[in-house]
Amino acid sequence: MEKTYLELNPSQRILLGPGPSNCHPRVLKAMATPLVGHLDPDFLDVMNDVMELLREVFQTKNQLTIPMSGTGSAGMETTLVNLLEPGDKAVICINGLFGQRMADIVERCGAEVIKVEGEWGDIIKPEQVESALKGSGAKLVGIVHAETSTGVRQPLEDIAKIAHENGALLLADTVTSLGGLEVKIDEWGVDVAYSGTQKCLSCPPGLSPVTFNEKAREVIRNRKTKVQSWYLDLTMIENYWGQERFYHHTAPITMNYALREALRLIHEEGLQQRFARHQKNSDAFVAGIEAMGLSMLPPKEYRLPSLNAVKIPDGVDDVKVRKMLLDKFNIEIGGGLGVLKGKIWRVGLMGYSSSQRNVMLLLAALETALKAQGYSVKEGAGIAAAAEVYGL
Amino acid sequence: MEKTYLELNPSQRILLGPGPSNCHPRVLKAMATPLVGHLDPDFLDVMNDVMELLREVFQTKNQLTIPMSGTGSAGMETTLVNLLEPGDKAVICINGLFGQRMADIVERCGAEVIKVEGEWGDIIKPEQVESALKGSGAKLVGIVHAETSTGVRQPLEDIAKIAHENGALLLADTVTSLGGLEVKIDEWGVDVAYSGTQKCLSCPPGLSPVTFNEKAREVIRNRKTKVQSWYLDLTMIENYWGQERFYHHTAPITMNYALREALRLIHEEGLQQRFARHQKNSDAFVAGIEAMGLSMLPPKEYRLPSLNAVKIPDGVDDVKVRKMLLDKFNIEIGGGLGVLKGKIWRVGLMGYSSSQRNVMLLLAALETALKAQGYSVKEGAGIAAAAEVYGL
Numbered sequence: 001m002e003k004t005y006l007e008l009n010p011s012q013r014i015l016l017g018p019g020p021s022n023c024h025p026r027v028l029k030a031m032a033t034p035l036v037g038h039l040d041p042d043f044l045d046v047m048n049d050v051m052e053l054l055r056e057v058f059q060t061k062n063q064l065t066i067p068m069s070g071t072g073s074a075g076m077e078t079t080l081v082n083l084l085e086p087g088d089k090a091v092i093c094i095n096g097l098f099g100q101r102m103a104d105i106v107e108r109c110g111a112e113v114i115k116v117e118g119e120w121g122d123i124i125k126p127e128q129v130e131s132a133l134k135g136s137g138a139k140l141v142g143i144v145h146a147e148t149s150t151g152v153r154q155p156l157e158d159i160a161k162i163a164h165e166n167g168a169l170l171l172a173d174t175v176t177s178l179g180g181l182e183v184k185i186d187e188w189g190v191d192v193a194y195s196g197t198q199k200c201l202s203c204p205p206g207l208s209p210v211t212f213n214e215k216a217r218e219v220i221r222n223r224k225t226k227v228q229s230w231y232l233d234l235t236m237i238e239n240y241w242g243q244e245r246f247y248h249h250t251a252p253i254t255m256n257y258a259l260r261e262a263l264r265l266i267h268e269e270g271l272q273q274r275f276a277r278h279q280k281n282s283d284a285f286v287a288g289i290e291a292m293g294l295s296m297l298p299p300k301e302y303r304l305p306s307l308n309a310v311k312i313p314d315g316v317d318d319v320k321v322r323k324m325l326l327d328k329f330n331i332e333i334g335g336g337l338g339v340l341k342g343k344i345w346r347v348g349l350m351g352y353s354s355s356q357r358n359v360m361l362l363l364a365a366l367e368t369a370l371k372a373q374g375y376s377v378k379e380g381a382g383i384a385a386a387a388e389v390y391g392l
Numbered sequence: 393m394e395k396t397y398l399e400l401n402p403s404q405r406i407l408l409g410p411g412p413s414n415c416h417p418r419v420l421k422a423m424a425t426p427l428v429g430h431l432d433p434d435f436l437d438v439m440n441d442v443m444e445l446l447r448e449v450f451q452t453k454n455q456l457t458i459p460m461s462g463t464g465s466a467g468m469e470t471t472l473v474n475l476l477e478p479g480d481k482a483v484i485c486i487n488g489l490f491g492q493r494m495a496d497i498v499e500r501c502g503a504e505v506i507k508v509e510g511e512w513g514d515i516i517k518p519e520q521v522e523s524a525l526k527g528s529g530a531k532l533v534g535i536v537h538a539e540t541s542t543g544v545r546q547p548l549e550d551i552a553k554i555a556h557e558n559g560a561l562l563l564a565d566t567v568t569s570l571g572g573l574e575v576k577i578d579e580w581g582v583d584v585a586y587s588g589t590q591k592c593l594s595c596p597p598g599l600s601p602v603t604f605n606e607k608a609r610e611v612i613r614n615r616k617t618k619v620q621s622w623y624l625d626l627t628m629i630e631n632y633w634g635q636e637r638f639y640h641h642t643a644p645i646t647m648n649y650a651l652r653e654a655l656r657l658i659h660e661e662g663l664q665q666r667f668a669r670h671q672k673n674s675d676a677f678v679a680g681i682e683a684m685g686l687s688m689l690p691p692k693e694y695r696l697p698s699l700n701a702v703k704i705p706d707g708v709d710d711v712k713v714r715k716m717l718l719d720k721f722n723i724e725i726g727g728g729l730g731v732l733k734g735k736i737w738r739v740g741l742m743g744y745s746s747s748q749r750n751v752m753l754l755l756a757a758l759e760t761a762l763k764a765q766g767y768s769v770k771e772g773a774g775i776a777a778a779a780e781v782y783g784l
Binding site for chain 1: 395397400402403404405407409411412414415420421422423424425426427428429430432434435438441444445461462463464465466468469493496497499500501588590596597598618619620621622623639640641642643644645646647649650652653656659718724729
């Protein structure tokens with residue numbers, strides 16, 4: 001018998017994993033807006049708004065601040081393939097999956113990777129970068145500001161200074177920080193950064209905002225070889241997003257509608273209020289987790305409010321807990337990746353998903369799931385601790 | 393004064409350019425569906441449906457038939473970067489912009505391009521391919537089935553035979569044909585093809601369906617070097633879309649919702665009915681154009697029903713006509729590209745945009761715009777000729 005394809009009707013999930021986060025209803029509604037062409041004057045207005053509003057969240061004046069037509073990893077690849085040429089060297093900091101991915105892409109560019117390795121769950125220290133970089137002739141230092149695989153927030157200012165003193169650019173992954181915590185591109189001296197839309201910006205996955213300062217653009221202009229990716233070649237794409245509006249590829253119209261609306265929501269909320277909300281919800285969640293007798297992976301001062309990495313207690317089955325959260329509560333949280341598989345849960349409190357309501361429900365659900373696993377948890381302690389943070 | 397970002401409210405365009413086409417309201421509505429995670433069991437169902445329904449429109453049994461997370465040009469790049477390695481040779485057929493683009497990407501792969509050139513507006517002849525390919529050792533022949541820049545429909549069967557006799561794969565660009573006219577991947581012997589969502593599939597831009605047969609997958613498996621693009625590396629992506637469901641990148645959830653709905657509409661309409669509708673609307677449009685005293689660029693037997701390339705009459709200002717259509721009728725049509733700039737209009741009659749209503753309105757609007765340009769047109773002749781095709 002022929003299969004029948006029914007109307008789309010997925011479960012109504014609360015997305016508290018490493019991304020995507022839930023979208024505000026206004027973002028979903030924006031996507032139902034009928035299309036215009038990718039060279040339509042009305043779309044050029046949308047593009048202008050998106051660029052302006054992206055500069056706000058990146059806290060930058062960089063002219064070349066645009067959404068690439070792919071998800072976050074396409075943004076990572078964009079920065080590397082445009083900056084690097086065969087034979088170049090790059091210092092790549094690896095303390096999680098996304099640092100590994102950067103190193104992989106650098107090699108695919110025909111460039112040499114100088115690895116700076118750190119523990120998964122801790123930061124990279126400036127002096128590590130300095131000793132790897134000094135005299136190496138590396139063109140850039142690549143580092144992850146918000147490591148989605150470990151929940152670590154990496155300070156960037158000192159490392160930016162070191163990079164500049166050694167004639168290198170600083171390239172930062174801000175996929176899980178942009179729009180949820182401070183990302184001060186200009187003030188910190190970050191030369192190039194990329195992000196994704198489906199994390200703290202609370203927009204569906206599909207675009208990758210990138211920003212390049214003039215020094216980085218000069219590096220691209222001085223290339224001796226063509227960028228190896230046609231699709232991600234900024235020497236052409238900057239003319240589509242710039243004054244000329246030259247056709248390159250057909251931009252994902254609807255995704256740009258969504259991103260504009262998500263950025264408009266951030267503009268209305270205000271960056272500082274938004275960061276405070278993310279921090280408060282993370283504080284409440286962590287207080288709840290610790291009151292329940294569990295602990296967090298990263299040291300307190302380097303924790304991301306957007307991605308909360310909880311150590312899985314001994315004897316508790318990772319997959320069973322996550323399956324119960326999904327099946328009984330419609331809540332998605334993430335498991336660990338790589339060396340942290342089975343060792344941590346990754347709880348995203350990002351954008352629209354970062355709310356008091358979600359924190360309280362998750363703590364209640366987690367207590368229930370842990371008890372179902374036979375894990376001894378002091379009843380109600382998590383909820384009470386979180387309530388206290390909220391002043392309830 | 394601070395700029396105010398108002399609610400999105402673009403003009404309500406009738407999209408009759410080279411893409412995007414208009415979306416059916418059900419497709420727009422599908423995009424307002426709340427997100428699930430990219431590894432959610434409910435999303436895995438969506439992925440399965442999308443793969444099955446894509447095989448229907450590609451008329452293939454190819455297991456590896458998936459939407460890449462980028463627009464059509466990302467699909468083009470996907471096929472080339474996965475199949476080619478530095479030092480390989482590829483025969484690329486160039487009779488329009490998209491053949492040029494293929495050649496550009498082949499060079500960026502470090503492979504050698506053997507060009508087969510044809511006139512913009514005509515087909516590539518099998519014997520041209522044969523003489524270029526014979527003894528060359530080329531790994532593939534790249535050719536555009538539906539050249540969006542010229543409106544030419546390229547027959548593929550004979551060229552597939554020639555490719556196979558010479559040990560090469562046939563790679564076809566079906567961006568402007570898939571879902572609007574016959575694309576018989578298996579029957580014609582096309583080994584690899586890519587497409588876009590925003591043309592005859594009538595889905596917003598953002599995904600690029602690709603299909604690879606087993607012979608092509610074997611070529612990828614036998615690579616000696618890594619695929620130069622991490623983001624487009626099928627050796628990893630096939631494990632996300634395959635049984636294993638390994639995380640690679642975060643798929644654009646919403647775009648996949650939209651594609652599923654667009655493919656569901658095609659499934660309901662039926663491929664043959666859909667192709668007949670596209671052909672009928674193109675026939676009516678062309679009859680109208682010719683009755684108005686204008687003519688088409690490609691020879692009759694090689695015209696695409698989806699992309700109708702009309703020669704701009706002498707003395708008529710390309711840009712003024714298109715501006716009048718846009719400003720007074722809210723209709724978008726396309727101008728020429730490359731050597732055809734200012735010489736042709738590109739009228740897309742694709743997917744949901746391919747309707748009797750749109751054809752009649754466009755002919756009326758075009759007559760009005762031509763008269764406003766002082767071009768002598770027999771009043772009402774275009775409309776009458778189209779009406780006759782429709783049996784009105």
